[in-house]
Amino acid sequence: MNNYDAVIIGAGACGLMCAAQAGLLGKKTLLIERNEKPGAKILISGGGRCNYTNIHTSVDNFVSENSKFLNAVFSQWTVDDTLNFFEQYGGITGQEKTLGQLFPVSNKAKDIVATFSSLLYDTGQDLWLNTEVKQVHKLAEGFEIVVDRGGSSQTIVAKKVVMASGGLPVAKLGASDFALRVAKQFDIHVVPTAAALVPLTITGKDADWYASLAGNSVFARVYNDKIAFEENILFTHWGLSGPAILQISSYWKAGEQFTIDLLPKFKLEDVIKQERNEGGKRTVGQLLNDYFTRKMVEALGKYLPLDIKIASLSKVDAKLIVDVVHRFKVKPAGDKGYDKAEVMRGGVSTEELHAKNLESKKISGLYFGGEAVDITGWLGGYNFQWAWAAGFVIAQDL
Numbered sequence: 174m175n176n177y178d179a180v181i182i183g184a185g186a187c188g189l190m191c192a193a194q195a196g197l198l199g200k201k202t203l204l205i206e207r208n209e210k211p212g213a214k215i216l217i218s219g220g221g222r223c224n225y226t227n228i229h230t231s232v233d234n235f236v237s238e239n240s241k242f243l244n245a246v247f248s249q250w251t252v253d254d255t256l257n258f259f260e261q262y263g264g265i266t267g268q269e270k271t272l273g274q275l276f277p278v279s280n281k282a283k284d285i286v287a288t289f290s291s292l293l294y295d296t297g298q299d300l301w302l303n304t305e306v307k308q309v310h311k312l313a314e315g316f317e318i319v320v321d322r323g324g325s326s327q328t329i330v331a332k333k334v335v336m337a338s339g340g341l342p343v344a345k346l347g348a349s350d351f352a353l354r355v356a357k358q359f360d361i362h363v364v365p366t367a368a369a370l371v372p373l374t375i376t377g378k379d380a381d382w383y384a385s386l387a388g389n390s391v392f393a394r395v396y397n398d399k400i401a402f403e404e405n406i407l408f409t410h411w412g413l414s415g416p417a418i419l420q421i422s423s424y425w426k427a428g429e430q431f432t433i434d435l436l437p438k439f440k441l442e443d444v445i446k447q448e449r450n451e452g453g454k455r456t457v458g459q460l461l462n463d464y465f466t467r468k469m470v471e472a473l474g475k476y477l478p479l480d481i482k483i484a485s486l487s488k489v490d491a492k493l494i495v496d497v498v499h500r501f502k503v504k505p506a507g508d509k510g511y512d513k514a515e516v517m518r519g520g521v522s523t524e525e526l527h528a529k530n531l532e533s534k535k536i537s538g539l540y541f542g543g544e545a546v547d548i549t550g551w552l553g554g555y556n557f558q559w560a561w562a563a564g565f566v567i568a569q570d571l
């Protein structure tokens with residue numbers, strides 16, 4: 174056996190927190206990362222500013238076959254713990270931007286990674302970069318880990334192994350299916366995966382309509398029978414993006430449609446009634462100009478009679494306007510795939526893990542945390558909060 178209490182695979186959010194917390198407990202870990210530097214996703218997150226937690230975090234902000242599983246994890250590591258940790262060890266103060274999203278005041282994601290770099294150093298943890306873990310084997314006691322280090326194969330033996338190698342999104346940042354492969358190798362159930370927090374594509378007869386609006390952003394309510402989000406949507410040359418679309422994408426499956434309320438803060442029925450009471454001299458287009466950009470109104474003209482005066486609107490046309498504006502139906506063709514996704518949905522089933530420490534129920538000494546697990550946060554710092562919490566609870570058990 175080596176001297177390591179554990180080998181942690183993946184120096185992303187979960188692996189870094191796990192190694193740092195283990196170090197604070199006086200343990201010795203080896204953190205292995207295939208990239209040339211740790212925390213590649215942290216560094217580019219939130220546009221390089223890192224939305225590192227969300228003050229509203231609760232189990233309801235996560236997609237999973239069993240999000241209640243998170244209660245046991247979040248009772249051990251809270252949002253305050255995240256804030257205190259980065260303040261104490263990195264001198265980082267958080268500032269809220271919107272919807273409870275917290276960023277370092279410095280606006281620098283690299284401050285988050287630097288916090289870990291110094292803690293790993295101070296607590297004597299080992300970090301092997303440019304090293305890819307190829308295989309994990311169970312021994313009678315502990316595990317054998319086969320790595321490719323600078324082109325040469327090496328074998329390490331460890332009592333415990335932490336799978337913190339993340340999910341499938343963004344291959345160029347180091348993403349791999351390694352955690353999923355190891356799970357399958359040990360007959361651990363994996364919930365089918367899909368891209369989440371991902372832009373959606375539109376093809377077919379409506380494609381040109383969306384493309385004509387490329388660059389236009391609208392504050393909207395996007396909803397289906399499961400959930401609703403009120404944030405901006407963004408039209409693009411290939412379909413839809415923007416925060417509200419990324420959010421709904423985590424609750425959308427191929428073949429399904431969802432609805433967009435393009436004017437969630439107003440009730441168009443009432444607006445039309447009021448306009449009629451005032452004489453109804455303006456046209457539908459002129460009325461819509463009060464609420465939308467000229468480009469958007471022009472595009473809505475594909476579906477609506479823009480030139481009709483409000484006074485002469487038939488009941489049918491009035492209903493059509495309300496339906497199109499408040500209940501705009503969208504049936505995406507697909508999504509932009511893992512390389513444009515912020516996270517992966519699905520992953521190692523929570524049924525397979527002890528909620529207290531994220532250890533496999535089948536293979537003792539094997540742990541799964543972060544994006545590899547079937548826990549997917551909303552947009553807004555929730556995914557990092559889960560990754561930090563997972564790293565912490567695993568470290569307590571190493």
Ligand SMILES: Cc1cc2nc3c(=O)[nH]c(=O)nc-3n(C[C@H](O)[C@H](O)[C@H](O)COP(=O)(O)OP(=O)(O)OC[C@H]3O[C@@H](n4cnc5c(N)ncnc54)[C@H](O)[C@@H]3O)c2cc1C
Pocket residue numbers: 182183184185186187188205206207208212213214215217218219220223224225226304305306307337338339340342343346347348349350351514515516542543544545553554555556557558560
């Ligand atoms: C563009 C973008 C922006 C984002 N912004 C935010 C944000 O602002 N806030 C938020 O909460 N979330 C954000 N996320 C999501 C967040 O980055 C992830 O949820 C989080 O990084 C997952 O942490 P993790 O430790 O599980 O995995 P990762 O951070 O992906 O770390 C896994 C690590 O394992 C390494 N690895 C994989 N396979 C192997 C192997 N075989 N051997 C060795 N190493 C391996 C990878 O190189 C990687 O470094 C963003 C994601 C993206 C793509």
